[in-house]
Amino acid sequence: xxTEITPGEVVRLExxxxxxxxxxxxxxxxxxxxxxxxxxxxxxxxxxxIIFQPGRSEFIEKFFETIDALTDxxxxxxxxxxxxxxxxxxxxxxxxKGWVASFDDYCDDLAFVTDVFxxxxxxxxxxxxxxxxxxxxxxxxxxxxxxxxxxxxxxPMLELxxxxxxxxxxxxxxxxxxxxxxxxxxxxxxxxxxxxxxRDNKLTNDPNRYQLWATYFENHKRLRLGPPTFGWIxxxxxxxxFVRDNAKHLKIPALITACGADAIVTPSSIENFAAKADxxxxxxxxxxxxxxxxxxxxxxxxxxxFDGFLEENAL
Numbered sequence: 531x532x533t534e535i536t537p538g539e540v541v542r543l544e545x546x547x548x549x550x551x552x553x554x555x556x557x558x559x560x561x562x563x564x565x566x567x568x569x570x571x572x573x574x575x576x577x578x579x580i581i582f583q584p585g586r587s588e589f590i591e592k593f594f595e596t597i598d599a600l601t602d603x604x605x606x607x608x609x610x611x612x613x614x615x616x617x618x619x620x621x622x623x624x625x626x627k628g629w630v631a632s633f634d635d636y637c638d639d640l641a642f643v644t645d646v647f648x649x650x651x652x653x654x655x656x657x658x659x660x661x662x663x664x665x666x667x668x669x670x671x672x673x674x675x676x677x678x679x680x681x682x683x684x685x686p687m688l689e690l691x692x693x694x695x696x697x698x699x700x701x702x703x704x705x706x707x708x709x710x711x712x713x714x715x716x717x718x719x720x721x722x723x724x725x726x727x728x729r730d731n732k733l734t735n736d737p738n739r740y741q742l743w744a745t746y747f748e749n750h751k752r753l754r755l756g757p758p759t760f761g762w763i764x765x766x767x768x769x770x771x772f773v774r775d776n777a778k779h780l781k782i783p784a785l786i787t788a789c790g791a792d793a794i795v796t797p798s799s800i801e802n803f804a805a806k807a808d809x810x811x812x813x814x815x816x817x818x819x820x821x822x823x824x825x826x827x828x829x830x831x832x833x834x835x836f837d838g839f840l841e842e843n844a845l
Contacts, residue, residue, distance in 0.1 A: 533557050533646055538565050539617055541591050541750050543742070549597040549607070554590075559642045562635075563619045565590065565611040566643050568650055569597050577604030578845065579651040581644055581678065583636075583670075584609065585661030585687070586628065587755040589616030592743055596822045599833060603840075608651060610643050612636055612666075615755055626723050626756035629711070633769035636666040641675040654679040654845060660822065661795065662687045664786075665766070668773045672780060680843055681784040682836065684821050685792055688770050689799030690763075711761030723747060723754025732793045734823040735816070743823060774799070777806035784809035785839040787832065789817035789824075810839055 538554030551570025556563050567590045571577065580600050584593065589611050597607050611618040614630055622629050630636065644651065655678040659667030664686025670676045725731070725744040734740050747754050758766075786804045788797040790813055797813060804811035812835050814821060814828045821832050839845075 533559075535646065538567070540567075541589075541617070541746060541753065543591075543745060543749070546594065546742075549594055550601045557643060557646050559639055561619075562613045562621075562639070564613065564639055564643060565617045566647070567607075567609050568647060569601050569607040569609075571601045571604045571606055573604050576606050576652045578654040578656060579606045579608065581640070581651070581655055581657050581676070582607055582609040583640055583657070583659035583663035583667045584612060584615075585659070585663045586612075586758065587615060588612070588660070588663070589746070589753050591746060593822065595739075603837075605656075606651060608644065608647055610639065612662075613639055616753060625752075626754060628755050628758040629762050630765055631761075632765050633666060633669055636662075637670040637673060637675055640666060640670050644676060656680045656682065656845065658682045658684075659686065660684045661819065662766070664688075665769050665773055668780070669769055671782070672773060672776045678782060680782055680839075680845060681780075682786075682839070683784065684787045684832070685789055685795050685819055686773075686786060686800060686803070687766065687795050688774055688803050689796040690766070690770075691793055691796055711759060711764065713760055723751075723756045732818055733820040734818050734825075736823060736825045739823040774803060777803050780807040780809065783839070783843045785812070785835065786810070787812045787814065787821060787835070789813070789819055789821060790815035791817060792819045794819045810835075810842075 536556045538556045540554050549569035550572050553568045555566045557566060590609050600607050613619060614621040657667045657671060657676060657678045664683035667683060671681060725747050728737050728740050731740055784807060786800060786809045788800040790797060801811055817824050817828050
């Protein structure tokens with residue numbers, strides 16, 4: 531694809547190394563500038579490529595430890611800051627407002643950057659995504675924009691806690707349609723984009739990994755993102771319904787995981803989707819939303835499951 535590729539920025543924390551062979555770039559899709567990173571495997575001949583989609587409020591640097599685990603396994607990793615997040619273009623005048631017109635835009639971005647860097651991405655391709663990134667990854671594959679050989683999704687956002695009833699869905703859609711699509715949801719703890727105290731967090735039981743994640747937001751204001759808007763929630767609900775309705779059309783091997791103590795995404799919605807999609811499903815009891823930020827033991831269990839999934843599918 532004929533598009534300009536320019537050097538990208540990196541956010542550094544003292545004492546934290548970049549992933550092996552990390553290269554940061556900016557590319558422009560329409561009028562949106564996307565920040566992308568490629569990391570190289572620690573072997574001469576790559577095993578394949580991981581195309582990784584982060585979740586809401588996330589950014590490339592958050593996944594350095596995860597990327598290291600993937601490059602250790604011989605993969606090239608492509609990851610981007612979603613539009614409206616990290617150091618990609620913010621979409622509204624207030625950069626803290628979480629908004630997107632449609633999840634189709636996220637899907638187009640994922641397919642776009644994969645095409646831009648296709649010469650750097652040896653096959654086989656595996657799509658990975660966390661939370662919102664799982665929704666985006668699934669929608670991108672189910673709509674035919676990407677054709678990987680396999681997929682891995684952790685806590686994919688298929689149904690939001692406290693917003694799963696038809697009544698709530700209709701209220702959100704109505705408020706977005708009625709002109710509040712750019713307004714924050716009320717009563718959100720992260721209105722200023724700063725992370726809550728560890729005791730109040732919904733992501734992890736691991737205080738050290740949580741603090742590392744929080745330090746990025748504390749030290750680098752440009753990374754911060756506030757609560758979602760009504761418009762973002764409405765777009766998310768439309769995307770989640772599309773993905774749930776098309777579960778049986780997922781025709782590639784998939785590993786899909788849930789966390790038993792997830793207070794953000796409904797674990798049962800993930801299990802139900804996996805059953806309909808004939809995907810390998812694993813639940814991590816007691817874990818919060820983010821398995822990649824969890825304590826060593828459940829993280830180790832995830833990576834053991836990941837390795838087993840690759841072996842079962844000759845990847």
